[in-house]
Amino acid sequence: MSIATLISGASQLLTLRGRGPRRGNALANVGLVKNGAVLIADGLIVAVGPRAQVEAHPFARSAQRLDAAGRVVLPGFVDSHTHLIHAASRADEYELRITGASYEEIARRGGGILNSVSKLRAATSDALKQRAHAALKQFAAYGTTTIEAKSGYGLDLASEVKILKLHKELSAEQHLDIVSTFLGAHVIPGEFRTRPSGAKDYVSLLIDELLPDIAAQKLAEFCDVFCERGAFNLAQSKQILEAGKLHGLRPRIHAEQLSRTGGTQLAVKLGAASCDHLEKINRADIRALAKSKTVATLLPGCDFHLGLKQYAPARDLIDAGAILALATDYNPGTSPTVSMPMILSLACTQLRMTPAEAITTATINAAYSLGRDKQIGSLEVGKLADISIFDVDDYREIPYYFGMNTCHTTIKRGQIVYSKSSLSAA
Ligand code: NIG
Ligand code: FE
Numbered sequence: 001m002s003i004a005t006l007i008s009g010a011s012q013l014l015t016l017r018g019r020g021p022r023r024g025n026a027l028a029n030v031g032l033v034k035n036g037a038v039l040i041a042d043g044l045i046v047a048v049g050p051r052a053q054v055e056a057h058p059f060a061r062s063a064q065r066l067d068a069a070g071r072v073v074l075p076g077f078v079d080s081h082t083h084l085i086h087a088a089s090r091a092d093e094y095e096l097r098i099t100g101a102s103y104e105e106i107a108r109r110g111g112g113i114l115n116s117v118s119k120l121r122a123a124t125s126d127a128l129k130q131r132a133h134a135a136l137k138q139f140a141a142y143g144t145t146t147i148e149a150k151s152g153y154g155l156d157l158a159s160e161v162k163i164l165k166l167h168k169e170l171s172a173e174q175h176l177d178i179v180s181t182f183l184g185a186h187v188i189p190g191e192f193r194t195r196p197s198g199a200k201d202y203v204s205l206l207i208d209e210l211l212p213d214i215a216a217q218k219l220a221e222f223c224d225v226f227c228e229r230g231a232f233n234l235a236q237s238k239q240i241l242e243a244g245k246l247h248g249l250r251p252r253i254h255a256e257q258l259s260r261t262g263g264t265q266l267a268v269k270l271g272a273a274s275c276d277h278l279e280k281i282n283r284a285d286i287r288a289l290a291k292s293k294t295v296a297t298l299l300p301g302c303d304f305h306l307g308l309k310q311y312a313p314a315r316d317l318i319d320a321g322a323i324l325a326l327a328t329d330y331n332p333g334t335s336p337t338v339s340m341p342m343i344l345s346l347a348c349t350q351l352r353m354t355p356a357e358a359i360t361t362a363t364i365n366a367a368y369s370l371g372r373d374k375q376i377g378s379l380e381v382g383k384l385a386d387i388s389i390f391d392v393d394d395y396r397e398i399p400y401y402f403g404m405n406t407c408h409t410t411i412k413r414g415q416i417v418y419s420k421s422s423l424s425a426a
Pocket of ligand 2: 081
């Protein structure tokens, strides 16, 4: 056994313990322990709770000590929706939007996702990897310890495989865990748009060639579709997600972001792991989500960055009993941020979620949406020692401060992967 580590001295320890995922009133339960401690050995949590109890554990005596010095200790964030691999920013389109063009207008003119596709196809794997490594360091610097990552800026076999292989390589080369999702159905690529049966042909290519190849190489766990006007309609989304399921890939879906397509109810019918965006959902969609185990993943960073006024109806979803998660949707077009604390700030001010609800949805519920709630998302014995320490006295200050980074230390599998300054170790 390697040397154990004992973290103590937190002003607040949020364990998020209990049977996850949380719905309704339970979302506000962050499992706060006063004068708590966490004992780590071999990357796992071996004891957690009131300090006296944790210190009685046989490993505690010889453990190296990390003094949290009055800061707040909680599980590392689980960012369950990102588009990690892309070649460049789209700052040009950002400026166009500010001066009046809409996201969809820019996309119709061949910008948007297609802009990122041409840049990605032209980029080398090495350049993409370097950019992703830099982003992953930033994710860790904001307290995130696991991310989901989608392909979707390749849109041909070679380029999609290039992205998905990078997910695997990056997972092995740095500390954060990366959960891989195949999003070949992001938009119809340019080379198919000039043909009369282009959309149909591209869906067939996805189903007959890309999905079987990617599943055989075990390059993805989930299959996602952008179900939206200008992308994939409901029937095409159903076809693709069902084909993914046959290959063992669980569905996720981008639904009701800019228009209502019916993607939410499709997701529920297919038993999708998550249904993401949801700005345009109606009462029936909310009821369907509430009765299901499909996680409603809200991405307020998109509305903020696009300057849209209509955020997803988080309170209605919570009141109805849906399982909510929050994620960054880190991508170059609609949400260029890796900061979960910023997403929490938006959730509180724009979605009217309380700080406690926001933290629950960014940890244990997000872990559930990735099928990893038994391993991560809360500080409980047997789980990975994935922990973030924030330089605040009260957990409500994590969303309260915005546009500044209050993350002090990030620990992945028991190892410090980010530290603002060295913690006092005695
Ligand atoms: O989640 N909606 C589709 N995909 C991304 C946007 C992609 C882009 O504009 O590059 C999203 O918002
Ligand atoms: Fe997305």
